[in-house]
Amino acid sequence: MEAELTKPHPKAGQTAVWQARLIMLVMINIAQLWILAATVDAALARHYSVLLPLVVASGVCLLITLSIIKWWRPTSRQKTSTGYVRGHDR
Amino acid sequence: MADENDVRAATAPYQAEFPYERDEEAQVTRREFCNFLGLTSAALFAGAAGFATKAALDARASESLPAAHIEGAETLAPNSSLNFHYPGERDSAILVRTADGAYHAYGQKCTHLSCPVYYSRDHRRLECPCHEGAFDAGTGNVLYGPPPRALDTIEVEVREGQVWATGRTAARPGNGG
Numbered sequence A: 001m002e003a004e005l006t007k008p009h010p011k012a013g014q015t016a017v018w019q020a021r022l023i024m025l026v027m028i029n030i031a032q033l034w035i036l037a038a039t040v041d042a043a044l045a046r047h048y049s050v051l052l053p054l055v056v057a058s059g060v061c062l063l064i065t066l067s068i069i070k071w072w073r074p075t076s077r078q079k080t081s082t083g084y085v086r087g088h089d090r
Numbered sequence B: 001m002a003d004e005n006d007v008r009a010a011t012a013p014y015q016a017e018f019p020y021e022r023d024e025e026a027q028v029t030r031r032e033f034c035n036f037l038g039l040t041s042a043a044l045f046a047g048a049a050g051f052a053t054k055a056a057l058d059a060r061a062s063e064s065l066p067a068a069h070i071e072g073a074e075t076l077a078p079n080s081s082l083n084f085h086y087p088g089e090r091d092s093a094i095l096v097r098t099a100d101g102a103y104h105a106y107g108q109k110c111t112h113l114s115c116p117v118y119y120s121r122d123h124r125r126l127e128c129p130c131h132e133g134a135f136d137a138g139t140g141n142v143l144y145g146p147p148p149r150a151l152d153t154i155e156v157e158v159r160e161g162q163v164w165a166t167g168r169t170a171a172r173p174g175n176g177g
Helices: A002-006 A014-044 A048-070 B002-006 B013-017 B030-060
Strands: B080-085 B092-097 B103-107 B118-120 B125-128 B133-136 B142-144 B153-159 B162-169
Touching (some): A048 B030
Antiparallel strands (some): B153 B162
């Protein structure tokens, strides 16, 4: 009984990871919003040389966003990335 | 309510201990919010790519435009202006007859953020009301304000007493800015 109480909760720490993911995604969205504004500004000013770098930067932001959503998930405290179950032999 | 049948049963222990209201269940979860941010990111990328593509295509577009008669330009008094469309119906333009009687025509979109410019008789210049930019009525060059380049110039010819628009030239960055 006492061992169960001291055992870390399986979801402990996942909230922090979720919050971190959300904060990163919001920051990337804000950066992309700025890039879009800069793209509009450059297009209207006919600064064509900066258009491609801006679009590439926005694409990199999108890739980072997708990677955060798809792959940077909170890991389980019970299992390692290789499938090993922690504390199974106890 | 019609969707009351879709309410999930409170199966988990914490749901029984801390029951939440029906309205709270409709709130967005973190996972849904993450997905929403992902969609927003994709939309922002598409917007930037689309705007850049359109600008690049516009830059490569042929500049050989047909001549068009500007209705009512002959009776335009000096130190006044007339709005017209050139080359297309959606391309608003402004014809200015300066105090010396010369005709000058420009695209009406401000080069800053595309607000329509108007001719100020008092100041004898083209002004943008959105962000207080101003252009020279005789050249289209920027006098002051945020516009990064001069207005698009529309070539004007007087043929047998009639005023014709014969072409349109986009100013390059820094031209009069």
